[in-house]
Amino acid sequence: MRCLIIHNPASGPRSDEIFDFSRALAEAGDEVVMRFIGTGMEPWDATKDVRMFDRVVVSGGDGTISNVLDCIRDSHVPVLVFPSGTANLFFNNIGNAPEAAALAKACREGRTKCVDMGELYWKDEADETHRHGFIIIAGTGFDADIMHKAEANKADMGEVAYFLSALATLQPTVAHFTIEHDGVVEELDGIGCMAGNTAVIQNEINLFPDCRMDDGLLDIAVIQPVKTVELLPTLVAGILNPVGKGLGRPQFTIIQTKEAKITCTPSLGMEFDGELIHGSSNVFGARVLPQCLDVIVDDFAKL
Numbered sequence: 001m002r003c004l005i006i007h008n009p010a011s012g013p014r015s016d017e018i019f020d021f022s023r024a025l026a027e028a029g030d031e032v033v034m035r036f037i038g039t040g041m042e043p044w045d046a047t048k049d050v051r052m053f054d055r056v057v058v059s060g061g062d063g064t065i066s067n068v069l070d071c072i073r074d075s076h077v078p079v080l081v082f083p084s085g086t087a088n089l090f091f092n093n094i095g096n097a098p099e100a101a102a103l104a105k106a107c108r109e110g111r112t113k114c115v116d117m118g119e120l121y122w123k124d125e126a127d128e129t130h131r132h133g134f135i136i137i138a139g140t141g142f143d144a145d146i147m148h149k150a151e152a153n154k155a156d157m158g159e160v161a162y163f164l165s166a167l168a169t170l171q172p173t174v175a176h177f178t179i180e181h182d183g184v185v186e187e188l189d190g191i192g193c194m195a196g197n198t199a200v201i202q203n204e205i206n207l208f209p210d211c212r213m214d215d216g217l218l219d220i221a222v223i224q225p226v227k228t229v230e231l232l233p234t235l236v237a238g239i240l241n242p243v244g245k246g247l248g249r250p251q252f253t254i255i256q257t258k259e260a261k262i263t264c265t266p267s268l269g270m271e272f273d274g275e276l277i278h279g280s281s282n283v284f285g286a287r288v289l290p291q292c293l294d295v296i297v298d299d300f301a302k303l
């Protein structure tokens, strides 16, 4: 078996576990290539020959995983996501057992599920169009704000930082959203608009109830202009009640679609998978890239 491991050595406190993984994986006759991304090795360089391998393992947090998967989509090489970052929401959404030895076993067995990614495109202030793939959530407003405030605390608190930072956003800006999808135009006010590919957050709560990464659809969610403090009890209730039953979600309007164009007035800033986009204008689009990843799964996976 030829296996390519792409690892971000600056990913976080679990960064060394990839070496336990490679030890558990390797057998006589194998070729295991490790590439360490960072200065001098960008995700694009590390993945150029990915089709030469039987497996590709991507090790890092959500930002690394998002960047690398954007480079290898449509290659159909079985890909194992290895959770070595501070925030590993995409790994949690797959649901594989997290131990290095269990992941090595799943990698060798190579059972896969075909899943979607999202694609975000936007114009900068000079009217130039940019694009980036995303695996979890991309959007504007509330979400970008949370991610921005969480960024400073990320190294210490990981996923919890996303929630705690909501406390710091007591008076979010209310914007007007014009959403064009499937030949209709919807006008909504809200504090944010997110496009979700998959949306399970901590303790197995699905932020958008029917959001799945294998249905060929994105979930476009507009968050109603309630105060963030009023939104918090929902999040807290979610943490206390992992099943999520009886969890009211009146704050979201959700549109399931393959593609949407969103105009946001005023512009609220943008992010994808926790990475901030600088200098974006107030118009962006999101579309699904269906069945573009062959993700390795085990018996615990939720897919």
Ligand SMILES: [Mg+2]
Residues within 6 Å of the ligand: 116, 196, 197, 198, 211, 212, 213, 214, 215, 216, 217, 218, 219
């Ligand atoms: Mg979906």
